[in-house]
Amino acid sequence: MATAGPALQAVSGLLFAGVRRSSGGLLLQTARSCGLALGRSFATDAADSGKLHVCVVGAGPAGFYTIDKLLKRYGDKVHVTLVDRLPTPFGLVRSGVAPDHQDTKNVTNQFSGLAADPRVTFLGHVRVGAGPGADVSLGELRERHHAVVLSYGAESDRRLGIPGEDGPGVLSARELVWWYNGHPDMRDLPIDLTQVRSVAICGIGNVALDCARALLAPAARFGPTDLAAHALQQLQASGGGREVHLVARRGPVQAACTPKELKELLTECGVAARVAAPEQLSVSAADAAEMKATRIKRRVHELVSKGVADSKGVPSGGEARELYFQFYRSPVEVLRGGPGGSVSGLKVEVTEVRPEGPGGAPVAVGSGRFETLPCQLVLKSIGYRGLPMEGVPFDAKKGVVPNEAGRVLQAVPAAGAAPPAPEPGLYVVGWLKRGPTGIIGTNLVDAEDTAASVIADTDALLTAGRGRAWPQGPAGAPGLAALLGGRGAAAVGWGGWRRLDEAEVAAGKAGGRAREKVTRVPEMLRIAGVA
Amino acid sequence: MLRLCAEALRARGLTAAAAGPSSIAAASYSGLLQSSWFHASASRHAAAADTEGQETITVTFIDKEGKEHTVKAPIGKSLLEVAHDNEIDLEGACEGSLACSTCHLIFEDEELYKKVPEATEDELDMLDLAFGLTDTSRLGCQVLAAKELDGARVRIPAASRNFYVDGHKPKPH
Numbered sequence: 094m095a096t097a098g099p100a101l102q103a104v105s106g107l108l109f110a111g112v113r114r115s116s117g118g119l120l121l122q123t124a125r126s127c128g129l130a131l132g133r134s135f136a137t138d139a140a141d142s143g144k145l146h147v148c149v150v151g152a153g154p155a156g157f158y159t160i161d162k163l164l165k166r167y168g169d170k171v172h173v174t175l176v177d178r179l180p181t182p183f184g185l186v187r188s189g190v191a192p193d194h195q196d197t198k199n200v201t202n203q204f205s206g207l208a209a210d211p212r213v214t215f216l217g218h219v220r221v222g223a224g225p226g227a228d229v230s231l232g233e234l235r236e237r238h239h240a241v242v243l244s245y246g247a248e249s250d251r252r253l254g255i256p257g258e259d260g261p262g263v264l265s266a267r268e269l270v271w272w273y274n275g276h277p278d279m280r281d282l283p284i285d286l287t288q289v290r291s292v293a294i295c296g297i298g299n300v301a302l303d304c305a306r307a308l309l310a311p312a313a314r315f316g317p318t319d320l321a322a323h324a325l326q327q328l329q330a331s332g333g334g335r336e337v338h339l340v341a342r343r344g345p346v347q348a349a350c351t352p353k354e355l356k357e358l359l360t361e362c363g364v365a366a367r368v369a370a371p372e373q374l375s376v377s378a379a380d381a382a383e384m385k386a387t388r389i390k391r392r393v394h395e396l397v398s399k400g401v402a403d404s405k406g407v408p409s410g411g412e413a414r415e416l417y418f419q420f421y422r423s424p425v426e427v428l429r430g431g432p433g434g435s436v437s438g439l440k441v442e443v444t445e446v447r448p449e450g451p452g453g454a455p456v457a458v459g460s461g462r463f464e465t466l467p468c469q470l471v472l473k474s475i476g477y478r479g480l481p482m483e484g485v486p487f488d489a490k491k492g493v494v495p496n497e498a499g500r501v502l503q504a505v506p507a508a509g510a511a512p513p514a515p516e517p518g519l520y521v522v523g524w525l526k527r528g529p530t531g532i533i534g535t536n537l538v539d540a541e542d543t544a545a546s547v548i549a550d551t552d553a554l555l556t557a558g559r560g561r562a563w564p565q566g567p568a569g570a571p572g573l574a575a576l577l578g579g580r581g582a583a584a585v586g587w588g589g590w591r592r593l594d595e596a597e598v599a600a601g602k603a604g605g606r607a608r609e610k611v612t613r614v615p616e617m618l619r620i621a622g623v624a
Numbered sequence: 625m626l627r628l629c630a631e632a633l634r635a636r637g638l639t640a641a642a643a644g645p646s647s648i649a650a651a652s653y654s655g656l657l658q659s660s661w662f663h664a665s666a667s668r669h670a671a672a673a674d675t676e677g678q679e680t681i682t683v684t685f686i687d688k689e690g691k692e693h694t695v696k697a698p699i700g701k702s703l704l705e706v707a708h709d710n711e712i713d714l715e716g717a718c719e720g721s722l723a724c725s726t727c728h729l730i731f732e733d734e735e736l737y738k739k740v741p742e743a744t745e746d747e748l749d750m751l752d753l754a755f756g757l758t759d760t761s762r763l764g765c766q767v768l769a770a771k772e773l774d775g776a777r778v779r780i781p782a783a784s785r786n787f788y789v790d791g792h793k794p795k796p797h
Contacts, residue, residue: 199718199719199721200717200718200719203717388752389752533726534715534754541688
């Protein structure tokens with residue numbers, strides 16, 4: 094453990110342990126005195142004009158990789174404040190990565206090392222924004238830091254835009270994933286898998302495959318994992334036969350999933366792979382050329398074809414766990430013919446893939462022929478979407494913050510007009526920057542890009558900071574901590590998260606599980622020692 | 625056994641620790657598994673200094689900024705472990721469990737690349753997702769130091785156009 098780490102954590106622990114959101118006079122007093130003590134201990138920092146104070150908003154992979162690059166480049170000339178709206182760090186590594194992919198979560202060890210570094214201050218359960226639930230505004234963060242890097246990801250979903258989409262029985266894949274991963278926002282998702290025999294998943298990326306695995310694999314697969322207890326109970330209670338339809342507008346060569354995930358679903362989960370019609374595996378001449386040139390495309394097609402061929406002898410229905418690859422099918426309506434308007438099926442249009450997109454890209458074209466896939470649950474797995482933050486330009490069409498190499502632009506670029514100037518001191522990274530694509534490692538590349546922009550701007554950032562002279566109090570983390578303390582906000586420091594982490598791991602161990610997640614914020618805060 | 629899955633790799637670390645002679649390497653690797661890079665750096669450094677008594681080859685890592693690091697690689701160690709033992713900035717997000725592609729390395733010499741035992745389908749499946757894939761790409765966690773790889777030069781792909789190649793330092797603007 095880095096030597097200065099525990100001391101800093103102890104100080105933050107003291108501050109945040111003494112703070113309550115609904116604080117009375119005494120507690121407020123405590124917060125103030127702690128804030129003052131903290132302010133003093135950082136007095137040298139504030140005076141040290143050569144040190145860059147950076148605030149990273151969102152403690153997921155993109156945020157952590159950015160911190161990694163900044164620490165490596167600046168040495169002791171940087172301090173990073175890392176805030177997250179949840180009391181827990183790691184973003185989608187905690188709430189997105191599938192519970193049966195525990196190895197993928199190993200990266201949290203590296204991230205924890207960064208957060209425990211004395212040059213980093215983690216403040217969880219800090220909501221940034223302008224709304225009534227916010228603890229601090231973006232403006233207040235910017236007043237206290239030379240640079241703010243937005244890395245809060247994509248917490249919404251693309252829509253299908255079809256009749257019947259709104260209402261019970263239609264969920265985004267994100268909502269289901271957050272639910273089974275114990276994200277507090279989805280703790281009370283209205284879902285009853287015991288009433289679901291057939292599921293239509295729109296989309297065939299890796300998130301769709303994660304959902305298919307959760308719904309099809311024997312619940313025993315998830316017993317030893319950190320899948321949330323409330324979800325495990327439902328999977329256990331609803332085990333047995335089920336069918337999942339992966340509905341893709343285009344063909345196997347356009348599928349966004351990757352071979353590892355496909356192979357896992359087809360070979361490890363007791364699944365029988367099906368196509369409703371043989372032509373659903375057919376490919377065009379252009380597709381065949383694409384497969385020849387690209388191993389990953391060839392492999393996806395091979396895996397699906399082999400899976401379907403190998404499952405021929407498995408009888409349908411009953412206890413079978415059946416996975417239908419519904420290629421060349423475009424969702425057109427959610428049918429609500431069940432009791433009380435509940436979902437009874439998904440109406441799809443049969444498509445053809447033609448090279449009619451921009452640059453000859455393959456697009457799905459409707460044929461005018463329709464089919465109905467009977468189902469009780471529809472999952473939309475067609476992409477996440479970023480959400481805007483007040484005071485930050487937002488490209489609503491793409492769901493991202495407009496930027497150039499991570500520098501936030503002052504407006505969304507318009508066609509034919511001069512590109513807008515960058516907003517000094519404001520940066521973006523990860524899904525909010527480039528859209529919701531790629532794997533954890535993609536954020537590494539992305540973080541290098543944004544960090545390089547911050548690094549190139551160092552002199553201008555420091556000059557602007559000197560000009561400001563930090564009128565709002567001390568710079569960086571101590572300044573923010575004092576502000577939050579004065580407001581009675583229950584921020585969770587790294588020490589608080591470690592307490593919660595240890596409690597979750599201990600509870601998991603007792604039940605033979607990797608971790609037993611705490612899924613309600615008040616309980617998280619209680620265990621972390623801030624409420 | 626030339627390529628090892630995560631479990632086997634872990635088991636190897638533990639076995640080595642129990643056996644004694646390679647305990648320094650094992651300590652360094654279990655540190656890598658259980659704690660952060662920062663946390664483990666001290667023990668890694670110690671391990672780097674002590675390859676005496678072990679059969680080694682020479683490997684040159686070329687980092688993202690074009691800087692060369694020529695180091696001794698004990699036979700049987702993965703290039704990911706060797707990089708971390710020598711504090712070379714090679715990512716290893718999944719800690720060698722073949723669940724990511726962040727330890728992507730590019731062999732500079734195609735002839736030498738061909739001497740590395742062929743990649744498994746599982747490695748290729750991850751490698752296909754790596755940034756800047758080339759015909760001589762491999763995952764560092766899957767390539768074990770072996771005699772025929774003596775003198776190998778491997779490049780850590782530079783990700784960003786903004787990141788400095790060939791020692792170029794961009795001016796602030």
